[in-house]
Every structure is written in structure tokens, then in C-alpha cells.
Amino acid sequence: MATDEKSGTRIPALVPVLVVGGILSLGxxxxxxxxxxxxxxxxxxxxxxxxxxxxRMVTLITGIDPSQQGSRWAPIVLxxxxxxxxxxxxLLSTKVILALPFxxxxxTLPIGIVIQGLFRE
Numbered sequence: 128m129a130t131d132e133k134s135g136t137r138i139p140a141l142v143p144v145l146v147v148g149g150i151l152s153l154g155x156x157x158x159x160x161x162x163x164x165x166x167x168x169x170x171x172x173x174x175x176x177x178x179x180x181x182x183r184m185v186t187l188i189t190g191i192d193p194s195q196q197g198s199r200w201a202p203i204v205l206x207x208x209x210x211x212x213x214x215x216x217x218l219l220s221t222k223v224i225l226a227l228p229f230x231x232x233x234x235t236l237p238i239g240i241v242i243q244g245l246f247r248e
Contacts, residue, residue, distance in 0.1 A: 141182075143246075144175055144239030151235060155228055166224040170232020173211065178236060180207050 148171030156164035184204060218224045 140243035143242040148235040166228035170229040174236035
């Protein structure tokens with residue numbers, strides 16, 4: 128299980144999501160083209176960012192790390208969701224990234240969580 132070095136909190140499934148995403152992106156580059164691989168990597172990046180922010184918020188809400196204050200993360204979560212939705216809509220509508228490979232990259236999130244659950248310490 129990965130650990131955030133600053134706060135010492137555990138970041139579940141971050142490493143398996145990155146590993147599965149790297150394998151998926153590499154496979155897309157080999158089997159298809161670079162546009163597909165970049166679209167897949169973009170989906171993986173969004174999945175990892177979502178997992179990291181959600182993990183931080185759950186840590187703050189549940190009081191696992193009392194040294195941090197949850198109120199300072201509220202604007203970050205709002206900005207994250209606004210950037211996520213607007214950014215994805217812009218990237219997909221301008222065809223900068225392809226929809227299906229991006230969705231495959233996002234699919235690494237549940238796969239990584241399942242792998243983390245299978246190989247838990």
C-alpha cells in the first residue's frame with residue numbers, strides 16, 4: 128500500500144492503478160497508435176487524481192489524520208470536480224483524446240482497487 132510521505136497516511140490502490148494503467152497504455156501504443164495510448168494515459172491520470180483526492184478527503188472526514196483540517200480541502204474538491212468535468216468535456220468534444228481509450232484508462236480505477244483488495248497486507 129502506498130503512503131503519502133508528508134502526512135504518513137496510506138493511499139490505497141494508488142500503485143496498482145498506476146501499474147495497470149501503465150500496462151494498458153503501453154498495450155495501446157503497441158497494438159494501436161499513439162493517439163490511443165495518450166487517450167488511455169489521460170484516463171489513467173484522471174483516475175489516479177480522483178483516487179488521490181478522494182483518499183485525502185476520506186482521511187480528513189473520518190479524522191484519521193487530526194493534524195489536517197478538512198475545511199481547507201473543500202475548495203480543492205470543488206475546483207477538482209469543475210476542472211474534471213469541464214476538462215474532459217473540452218478534450219472529448221475537440222477530439223484531443225478519444226472517448227473509448229479514455230474510458231478504458233478510467234477503468235483502471237476499479238481494477239486497481241480490486242487488485243489492492245486481493246493483495247492487501
